[in-house]
Amino acid sequence: MSTPERRKPYPFDQLEPKWQRVWDERQTFHAPNPGEPGFDPAQPKYYVLDMFPYPSGAGLHVGHPEGYTATDIITRYKRMRGFNVLHPMGWDAFGLPAEQYAIKTGHHPAMTTAQNIANFKAQLQRIGFAYDWQREVNTTDPGYYRWTQWIFLQLYGAWFNPATNRAEPISTYTGDAPDHVRLAYVSEAPVNWCPALGTVLANEEVIDGKSEVGGHPVERRPLRQWMLRITAYAQRLIDELDGLDWPEGIKLLQKNWIGRSEGAEVKFKVADTEEMIPVFTTRPDTLYGATYMVLAPEHRLVEEIVTEEQLAAVEEYREKTARKSDLERTELAKEKSGVFTGAFAINPVNGERIPIWIADYVLLGYGTGAIMAVPAHDERDWEFARKFALPIREVVSPTPTLGLGGGSSPCEAEPLECFVGEGYAIHSGPLDGLPTSEAKAEITRRLEAAGLGHGTINFKLRDWLFSRQRYWGEPFPIVWEGGSHRALTADELPVQAPEMDDFKPTGTPEPPLSKATDWLRYSAAATRETNTMPQWAGSCWYYLRYCDPRNAERFVGAEAERYWMGSVRESRSGDGASAGQLSTERDSRTDPIRGGVDLYVGGTEHAVLHLLYARFWHKALHDLGHVSTPEPFQRLVNQGMILASDGQKMSKRWGNVVNPDDVVAEYSADALRCYLMFMGPLDQAKPWSTTGVEGVARFLARVWRLVMEENQAGEWIVSPAVHDIECPRDIAKVMHATIKKVGEDIEALSFNTAIAQMMVFTNALTGANPRPRSAIRALLNVLNPFAPHLTEELWEALERKYSVSSVQCSEGAPLNTESPPQLAHQPWPAYDPAVLIEDEIEYPVQVNGKVRDKIVMKKDAATAEIEAAALAAPKVLEHTAGRSVKKVVVVPGRLVNIVV
C-alpha cells in the first residue's frame, strides 16, 4: 500500500541529511579527551549514557529512540551550557539471536552482525543523534573483547577478603585452597540447562522455569561451570545503592533480588548418630514450635540417615524430583509433597525427637538446604503439616496476655490458623512472654553459648553462572592441564575463537568449540577452555571503554577514566539565569557525590541483570585499583515503554510495530524526536498516536513559516516579516518565560512541558507582525536540542541574511567555507528575571473556597489593602450579604479567601 507522496510542509527531506553530513564532516560532537587537541580543561564534564542496543536483524523500533532522544537533548543542552559532554554509542553484539540466525541461514554470525550494525547505525544517524562516533565500540571486536577477557583475568586473579570487605589480589590469600576463593571459579553445582538452546543459563535468565530467550523449558543438572562470586558483594551491592540517584523502585527491585535476611543457623543432632544438621531460620524464636524437619531432596545427608523401611519411598521421591524441571516444580507449588526418611532429629532446646522428612519445597541452594518446620507460624510448614498430619504447636501469641499463664508446658490444643506475624513467645520455656524481637536475640544468645548455633545472614542472590556452551561469545583466557585450570597471560590476549564452518551446539553440554581440534590444543600438555562468556560480559564495562576506546595498552587509560568517570561536581545552578545573575537556589545537597556516569537512561528490563552485574564488576575493578569510583552509574532514569496505538505492547505478532524510518520519511526526524518527547513524562508507558505525530509536525512547520516564506518562484526565502526590532513587551515576556521554563524543564527531564511552552511561544510569534529577530533567535536556541536540523537550517538562513560580513552564498557552495557559525556552538540564552515580574497581579477572590470575583492589585500592595479591595468586590458583596465575615486569608501574590 503506497500512500501518495504528501507535499512536505518544509524541505526536511533535504535539510536533515544535509545537517547530518555537516555534523559528521566537522565532527561537531566529538569530545576530545584530556590532553588531546581541542580539549578545554576549564569546562566541567558531563557523561550521558544510553544502554547500547543489541543490533538485531529487525532493526530499530520506536522504543530505542525514546531514551536516545532524551539523552540527546541533555547532551546538546549541556554542551550549550559549557560542559565537555561525553555521549557515545556502541553495540552489544554477542548473543544468542545472532548465532541462531547464523545456524539457520549458514552465514557466519560475524557477517550478519556487521550488517545489522551498519543498519542500526544508519537508522540512528537518520534521527540526527549527537553521538561522538569516534568512540563507537563493538563487544565482538577482538580489540574490545581482549579487555573483557583481561577483566575476567583480574577476577580470576582476585579473592574477596572478608576481613577488609573487598577484593584483593589472590597473592594476599594465605589459605591452602586459592581455587576455592577466587572471584572467578569452577563449580560442579547443579545448573540451569536448556536443551533447546543447548546452553546453561544464569538464574536471572530463567523466568518461570523457562529461558528468557525463546521461552524453552530449563532443567537442573550438575555440570562443571565457571562462576563469578557476586555473592561476596551482596552486602555492598545493597548498602551502596543508598548514595545513588536511581528510581526507588529499581533500588528496591535490586534489594529484593539480592534478598538479605537475618536469622540464625541452628544445629540439630540426628538421633542415634553423630551427624549434625544445621538449618537456617529467620525465626529462631519459634524453635520450641519445631515439630519436624525437612531436607531438600538432593541434600547429601539423605542417603546416610534414611532407614531401611523408608529407603524405597525416599529413592522414588528423589528420582521424581530430579526429573522435574524447575517449571514443573513451580507449577506444582500449590500442592505440597514429601516423604518421611524414617530418621529423627533432636530439638536442641527441649531434646524432643522430631521426624525428618524430605520435600521439594525446601531448596538445596538456599540456606543450608534444610529447615526446621514450625507449622503454627509458617504458611508452607502449616500446609505440609496439615497434609501429612504432623503436629502443630503454637509458640507465638499475637497478644501479650495470652502468653503469661501458659508457662512452659506444651499446648495441647492445636491452633485453628497459621500466625506468621510477630507477637509474644508462649510455650517456649525461658522465652515466654518476650516479644518476638527480644525472643530472637535471647535464643540466639543461648544457642551461641551452648555451641548449638549462631546468628547469621542469608542472601537469595546466587553466584553468577558465567559460562555458556556457545560459539558466538568471548572465549575464556584459560587453559587446562592435568585436570586443573591456569590463566593465560595478558600478552596472549585476545583469545579469538577459531573460524568454524560448523558451530552448531553439539546437543550435549559439550561446547561447539570442542569441535575445533587444532584450536583446542594449546600445547602438548594443555588444552583450551571451550566454554564462552555470556552476553552480559561485554555490557558490564562498555561505559568504561567509551572513555578511551582506542587504547591498546589498557582497558581504559587512567587519566581518561578519572576525568570522565570522576566526581567533578556538576554545577546545579543551571536554571537559565545568566552566570552573572544572583542565584539564590544553590545546590544544598550534602550527600557525597560519588562520581561515575552522570546520567544513564534505559529500560526497566535491566533492573536486576545488566545493572547488577555491571555494579559488581565495577566494584571489583575499584577494589583492585583499576577504576576510581565505587559505583558506575550515579544517576539512572528508566524510560517508559512505547505501546502501540491500541495500548498493547508493540510486537511483530500483532503487526503494530512502528518503524522510526517510516516516521522520519513521512514527518521528519525532528518531528519523531519532538513527538517522542511530547507524548508524556519520559518514565511513563504511553501509546503511540499517528495523529499526535502530525500535531507535532505541524508545530515544527509553524516554526519554519515564522522565518521562511515561499516566493513567486516557489523558493523558500527568509520572511520579510522578520525584522531587527526591539521586542514588544508581551513578546519579551513570553520569550523570557520560555527560556526559563525550557531550561528548567530540560534539567528536570520534563521534556513534554518544555515543548508545550515552546508551542505557546510559537503561537505568540505567529500572530506578531513584524516579528522581532531576537525573539526568533531565542526560540531557535531553546528548540535546538529537540529539533536540531530545523533550527540549524533556520539559524543559518537568518545569519546569511543579517550577518554583515557574510559573503553571498550560492546553493552549491561548499559547507565549510564562509558558512556562519553553527547553532550547535551557540551558548544557551540567558533570561532576564526582571521582565517576568508583573506590575499588577490579578487575585482570585474566594468566598468559602469558591472563586466569586477577581481584583487587580499593584504587585507590592499591602495585605490590608488587598483584603479591603477583596471585601469590596461586587460579587463578593453579593455572596457575603447578610452574613458576617469570620476570617479573611490573604496569600500575597496568590489569592484571597473569605470565610463567612
Added chain:
RNA sequence: GCCGGGGUGGCGAAAUGGCAGACGCAACGGACUUAAAAUCCGUUUUCGCGAAAGCGGAGUGCGGGUUCGAGUCCCGCCAUCGGCACCA
C-alpha cells in the same frame, strides 16, 4: 500472596497545598479556495436555566479525615499495569 508505579475531559496529558484541565490530538463552526488539501481564526469537562451575554450546581477511581483552602497531605478501600513468588 508480597513489593512497586500510576488511576484527572472523547484521547495523550498540565497543575511549589492556592482560579483543575496549560499544550497537543480528535470533533464542531468560520475564513481563504471553483473545489479539495494545506493554512489561518474560533468553540470544546459536564449538568441545569437562558435567544444570548450570562447565572447556578457538580467534578481529578471510591469512602472518610486534616486545612481558610486538597488532584496534591493522612487513614481505609477498589480496580489496573509491572516485578517477585515455596528464599524458611
